[in-house]
Amino acid sequence: MSGSSLQKSKFPWRPAGALFFFAAALIGFASGVSVTERPEVAGASLLTQAYYSLSLFVVGGVDLGTPYGGPLFGRVLVWISYFGAPILAASTLIGALLRALAPQSWKLRRIKNHVVIVGAGELSLSYLRVLRRHSPNIPVVVVSRETPEQSVLDEFEQGLGAVTVVGDITHEFFLRQLHVERAHKILLLADNSLRSYEAASTLLAMVPGIGERIVIHCVRLRFMRAMQNTLVSRSCETFNTYHLAAKGLVRDRMLQQFRETRDKDVVIIAGFGRFGQTILEELQRDAADELETVAILERDAHRRILVAEEQMSFDEGYRREVFEGDISHPEVWQRVQDEIDIKPDGENAAFVLGTGLEEDNLRTALWIRRKYPRAMVIARSSRKSRFASDVAAENGFISISINQLVEENIPTSWIEFTN
Numbered sequence: 001m002s003g004s005s006l007q008k009s010k011f012p013w014r015p016a017g018a019l020f021f022f023a024a025a026l027i028g029f030a031s032g033v034s035v036t037e038r039p040e041v042a043g044a045s046l047l048t049q050a051y052y053s054l055s056l057f058v059v060g061g062v063d064l065g066t067p068y069g070g071p072l073f074g075r076v077l078v079w080i081s082y083f084g085a086p087i088l089a090a091s092t093l094i095g096a097l098l099r100a101l102a103p104q105s106w107k108l109r110r111i112k113n114h115v116v117i118v119g120a121g122e123l124s125l126s127y128l129r130v131l132r133r134h135s136p137n138i139p140v141v142v143v144s145r146e147t148p149e150q151s152v153l154d155e156f157e158q159g160l161g162a163v164t165v166v167g168d169i170t171h172e173f174f175l176r177q178l179h180v181e182r183a184h185k186i187l188l189l190a191d192n193s194l195r196s197y198e199a200a201s202t203l204l205a206m207v208p209g210i211g212e213r214i215v216i217h218c219v220r221l222r223f224m225r226a227m228q229n230t231l232v233s234r235s236c237e238t239f240n241t242y243h244l245a246a247k248g249l250v251r252d253r254m255l256q257q258f259r260e261t262r263d264k265d266v267v268i269i270a271g272f273g274r275f276g277q278t279i280l281e282e283l284q285r286d287a288a289d290e291l292e293t294v295a296i297l298e299r300d301a302h303r304r305i306l307v308a309e310e311q312m313s314f315d316e317g318y319r320r321e322v323f324e325g326d327i328s329h330p331e332v333w334q335r336v337q338d339e340i341d342i343k344p345d346g347e348n349a350a351f352v353l354g355t356g357l358e359e360d361n362l363r364t365a366l367w368i369r370r371k372y373p374r375a376m377v378i379a380r381s382s383r384k385s386r387f388a389s390d391v392a393a394e395n396g397f398i399s400i401s402i403n404q405l406v407e408e409n410i411p412t413s414w415i416e417f418t419n
Contacts, residue, residue, distance in 0.1 A: 031073070041064070212236075218238055221311065258350075365392070
């Protein structure tokens, strides 16, 4: 765990110092100490003495003259305030000026053993929420190319204890300001994959051996697969949110269902975009022996199959059927029933409704649950939905969100650190 932290409560040295110098002067004046230019201060009221004590922060002792008279300890206290109060005031003013002229440099001046998150979107929020549960005190810097909306900024800074800065991660000068050489982890989670790879390439040139500390999120699977043999991909860890989500869904939910059934299973994947493709990849990797048939439903299924074949190999150990059409259309499901051997109660079937149309996924899940009461039914949404979760719990199917699956399956190496 990091030693210094941006989240830990720090002792308020400046307020405490101001209070001390004010109290020291007030006690000195109250004890009988006077000053050459205002000899009446020794016998003045407490309110007047407090006023002269506060004036030390503005003009020091210039207007009051030097202390004399009274007990020795009183004169010592006043002399301490004479020197300390103006120094504290000046340092506070200089610090405020530096923060105004270079706010980001000031925020980052001493940071170390920290985590750098590039991107201020949902993925960054999801990761930071998980990080805070495991490493609540580690300093975090969130980098955005533009200033985030105020509500997002408040969540990062006030809700999750991060420092937010604005800058271009492909510029070496800016990266040096982030003290990347002292960072525990650098996560490039922005939506522009090419810029993330560019930033990683710059970092590799700046700091030898830093690649093992860099994680790159690639939005497009085709691009990530095409770049897998480059120096950046070999040196850094790359991932796609759909891969992370699909891996967790297959491992934690679907494999158990397959093991509980005696015969091989039928899997119907409705929606064959990035999520559907990664579900099939994980099924082939971890459950190929459990599959009898995989049915793919998609509006432009044949085109998507051709695209997928360019990037992944289809296993020949199971039967594959492709149905082109809308999951909302009853005719598509009639064709599925006619051509796929699904038991009347659906015991041998798992339905993954993973289209980008969340309402269709939810409505179709209800229809399938009524028709096949023992089937596994999974309905996907992009964000975690309390309503969808309640409906799923009431009707006996599974509601999952990409964000939820990602948060549940973030690798331990990304969130737990030691010095």
